[in-house]
Amino acid sequence: xxxxxxxxAGLHRFGRFPDKSLQDLGREAIKNALDDSGVPxxxxxxxxxxxxxxxxxxxxxxxxxxxxTGIPVINIEMACGSSTSAxxxxxxxxxxxxxxxxxxxxxxxxxxxxxxxSEQASYQTVMGLAVMPAAYALQAQRYMADHEATPxxxxxxxxxxxxxxxLNPYAQYQKDVTLDEVMASRMIADPITLLQCSxxxxxAAAVVICAKEKAAQYSAARSMTVAGWAxxxxxxxxxxxxxxxxxxxxxxxxxxxxxxxxxxxxxPEDVDVTQVHDAFSPGEVFTIEGLGLVKAGAGARAVWEGRxxxxxxxxxxxxxxxxxxxxxxxATGAAMVTEIFRQLTGEAGPRQVKGGDAKVGLIHNxxxxxxxxxxFKR
Amino acid sequence: xxxxxERVDMPVRLRGNRCRACGQPFFPARHYCAACTSGDMEDTxxxxxxxxxxxxxxxxxxxxxxxxxxxxxxxxxxxNGPTVQTVATNCDPEKLKIGDRVQLIAxxxxxxxxxxTVVSFxxxxxxxx
Numbered sequence: 151x152x153x154x155x156x157x158x159a160g161l162h163r164f165g166r167f168p169d170k171s172l173q174d175l176g177r178e179a180i181k182n183a184l185d186d187s188g189v190p191x192x193x194x195x196x197x198x199x200x201x202x203x204x205x206x207x208x209x210x211x212x213x214x215x216x217x218x219t220g221i222p223v224i225n226i227e228m229a230c231g232s233s234t235s236a237x238x239x240x241x242x243x244x245x246x247x248x249x250x251x252x253x254x255x256x257x258x259x260x261x262x263x264x265x266x267x268s269e270q271a272s273y274q275t276v277m278g279l280a281v282m283p284a285a286y287a288l289q290a291q292r293y294m295a296d297h298e299a300t301p302x303x304x305x306x307x308x309x310x311x312x313x314x315x316x317l318n319p320y321a322q323y324q325k326d327v328t329l330d331e332v333m334a335s336r337m338i339a340d341p342i343t344l345l346q347c348s349x350x351x352x353x354a355a356a357v358v359i360c361a362k363e364k365a366a367q368y369s370a371a372r373s374m375t376v377a378g379w380a381x382x383x384x385x386x387x388x389x390x391x392x393x394x395x396x397x398x399x400x401x402x403x404x405x406x407x408x409x410x411x412x413x414x415x416x417x418p419e420d421v422d423v424t425q426v427h428d429a430f431s432p433g434e435v436f437t438i439e440g441l442g443l444v445k446a447g448a449g450a451r452a453v454w455e456g457r458x459x460x461x462x463x464x465x466x467x468x469x470x471x472x473x474x475x476x477x478x479x480x481a482t483g484a485a486m487v488t489e490i491f492r493q494l495t496g497e498a499g500p501r502q503v504k505g506g507d508a509k510v511g512l513i514h515n516x517x518x519x520x521x522x523x524x525x526f527k528r
Numbered sequence: 529x530x531x532x533x534e535r536v537d538m539p540v541r542l543r544g545n546r547c548r549a550c551g552q553p554f555f556p557a558r559h560y561c562a563a564c565t566s567g568d569m570e571d572t573x574x575x576x577x578x579x580x581x582x583x584x585x586x587x588x589x590x591x592x593x594x595x596x597x598x599x600x601x602x603x604x605x606x607x608n609g610p611t612v613q614t615v616a617t618n619c620d621p622e623k624l625k626i627g628d629r630v631q632l633i634a635x636x637x638x639x640x641x642x643x644x645t646v647v648s649f650x651x652x653x654x655x656x657x
Contacts, residue, residue, distance in 0.1 A: 264590050271592065273529070273648055277615055277637060278586060278593030284601050287584035288613075295582075295626045339584045339601075386562040 151245040153362040155373035156526070158187025159488035164322040164353035164476035167259075172204055175354035176212035176257045179481075183253070183356035184216075188369030191216040194358070195249040197223045198240040200233025200256040201480035212257060212354075227480075230429065231517030232256060233355065234483030234524060240359055241376050250364045256485070257354035258478035265350070265479075283347055286430035287339035293432070294341070299450035301341035305332040306453050307431035308346045308473050314460060315470025317500045320485075322351050322476030346431035351476035355484035357491070374494045374511070378414030378525035380406040403440030403514060406523045411442075414510075414525040418442035421525075422508035423493045424464065425486040427516040428471045434458065437514050438466060441523075465503045468493060483515040483522065494528040529556070530573075530649055533634050537618070540634045540649050541573040544610065553610040574609035577654060580628045581605050585621045594638040600624055602651050604632075618652040629654035 160182025162175045184191055199209030209225040228235040233256025240252040265282055274280040293299055309329050315321035327345055335344040365373060387401055411417055418441060426437040435449035443464045444452045452458060458466040469475045469489040472482060490511035492498040513524040530540040544555035549566035555574065560567050583602040589595075600621035605611045616624060617635050630651040637646045 264588065274613075275590075275592040276594050276646075277648055278590050278595045278597075278599065279601055279613055279615065280592075281586055281590045281601070284584050284586055288582045288601065288603055291584055292582035292626065337585075337587045339586045339588075342584075 152247060154241055154244045154359055154376045155362045155365050156376065156487065156491050157189060157358050157360050157365060157368055157370040157373050158183050158185070159357045159484075159491045160184075160186050160355070161320045161485055161488055162354040163320045164351050164478060164481075164485070167352045170352070172208060172257055172259055173212055173215050175259070175352060176255060176356075177215045179257070179354035179356040180213070180216055180253065180255060183358050186370070187358035187360075189251055189358050189360065192219060193251055194219070194221060194253045195251050196221055196240070196243060197253040197255060198226055198236035199223060200226050200228075200236035200254075200483060201258060202227055202229060202232055203258060203260065203479070209255070213253070213255060228519050228522075229517030230427065230477070230479045230482055231515045231520055231522050232480045232483065234486065234513065234515040234522035235381070237357060237483060237487055237524065238379055238381055238522060241379065244359055244361050245376075247361075250361045252359050254357040254359065254484055254487070255354070256356075256481035256483055258480040259352045260350035260478060262350055281339060283339045283342050283430050286432045287342045289436060290341055290432040293435070293450070297447040297450065299435075302329060302333065303450035303454045304341060304431045304435060305329055305343065305346060307428060307434045308332045310453065310459055311428065311467055311471040311473040314468050314501060315474025318469045318475060321470040321474055322349060322353075323470070323474045342430050342432070346473070348429045348472035348477035351478040353476060353478035353481045353485070355481045355488055357484050357487050372495045374491055374526045374528055376524070377416070377510070377527040378410040378412075378523075380409035380413070380523040381520060382406050383520040400436050400440035402521055403437055404442065406521050407441045407514075410523040410525050414527070416510060416525065420510050421464070421512045422510050423468060423490065423503045424466045424512045424514070425489060426466055426471070426514045427482075428467060428473055429477060431473065434466055434471070438464065441512065441514060460501055460503055468498065468501045468503060479517075483513075486513045486515055487524070490526050494526060530634070532647070536634050536636055536645075536647055538634060539576045540632055541576045542606070542609075542612065542632065542649060543571065543573050545569040545571050555610045555612050575607040576632045578604045578606035578609070578630060578632075580624065580626055580630060581611060582626055583616065583624050602630065604630055604651055614648075615650050616652065617650040631655075
């Protein structure tokens with residue numbers, strides 16, 4: 151397979167934009183990514199679009215805003231992991247020589263309130279069992295019983311993420327919160343309080359990728375290489391309740407991370423900066439363990455001791471993560487790629503890790519239906 | 529899901545199946561084994577009691593939910609059976625602990641538009657001794 155590079159990335163700010171259409175959001179993100187990459191839209195050969203709640207053909211209706219060049223526009227849905235799935239498919243098509251340039255887009259417009267997982271009226275829905283925060287809460291309660299962890303340690307994830315979001319002009323929330331404020335916010339499902347739940351969000355993100363051998367013709371003077379990837383749909387483990395909880399299953403994260411590390415020729419100790427799927431604050435704790443960045447059972451204390459801060463040795467969610475940057479479900483994965491691009495190119499400004507010398511970036515993006523891992527090198 | 533008992537709040541045994549090839553139990557029943565993909569499945573009834581693996585107390589009503597919060601969701605490992613998730617009832621949700629023994633019973637969830645009582649399985653603390 152050919153080497154593939156990311157040449158540019160861009161966002162429409164995440165937040166609530168009731169007066170803007172999907173086209174408005176997507177057009178701005180795509181323009182920002184194209185400008186960042188130096189690749190004109192007429193040179194884009196294929197677009198892969200991650201989106202969940204928008205109707206039929208939404209991908210084309212957004213991408214064609216930039217021009218009707220007749221390229222294939224492929225809609226991809228994997229819930230909250232949709233646009234890392236789109237990224238992977240775009241990467242594989244370029245790596246395999248089908249196309250030289252590809253555009254990855256993610257967008258979403260969401261209602262306020264708790265996400266309804268399924269429109270089918272199942273006994274789980276009627277009995278109030280299909281509750282997204284509860285999936286994380288059940289695992290967090292067990293984690294606290296098995297390890298020396300407290301609710302404050304999970305709450306600290308939100309404090310850290312909001313501190314990073316305050317440094318990100320594209321974040322939905324750009325305001326610090328204190329540990330007391332997080333702990334005192336309304337309890338949703340013990341031990342998860344409101345400020346430990348990712349918000350619903352409108353937003354869009356886009357990324358331009360190119361075969362490395364074709365990249366020199368474009369003006370972008372910097373790039374990052376796609377070094378590894380893995381994807382899976384929740385391998386059955388005998389402790390499962392049969393409902394396939396891939397999103398919070400750390401065994402599944404480890405299985406896939408090891409595949410991605412092997413493809414990239416690295417280990418977890420080589421990772422300089424990480425994006426994880428913190429839909430609810432315990433997600434960061436479980437995932438840094440699953441990825442092997444810390445030992446099993448050591449995640450909560452690592453967060454508490456500041457190791458996942460921008461200034462820490464394993465910085466996580468430097469852009470504010472899902473909790474503070476926001477979580478427009480179809481756009482989240484492409485926004486994760488955007489932040490890793492800023493970090494590995496030394497363009498992250500006040501959020502920059504390791505004095506601009508970050509060489510390896512890691513992404514974990516999960517959705518109902520699976521987990522995507524991506525590894526990038528400068 | 530289970531055989532309806534004579535009245536609500538009586539013990540119920542969940543009906544599921546078990547893979548003849550690898551022994552994995554499932555509730556609800558599956559046509560093919562999630563663990564080994566075999567289609568050789570045997571219907572079975574599981575024990576009506578088990579142990580709380582973990583739980584949480586839900587304090588905001590989810591979309592489509594019929595039970596008023598606060599209520600506890602418990603993940604229960606049935607004796608010699610699968611792990612199932614349900615609502616805890618006939619107890620103070622604040623007093624549940626991981627490792628507590630629970631009994632599965634039939635319990636009222638709601639009354640539908642025609643006035644019929646809709647029941648499902650729920651977990652209540654097991655009687656001492």
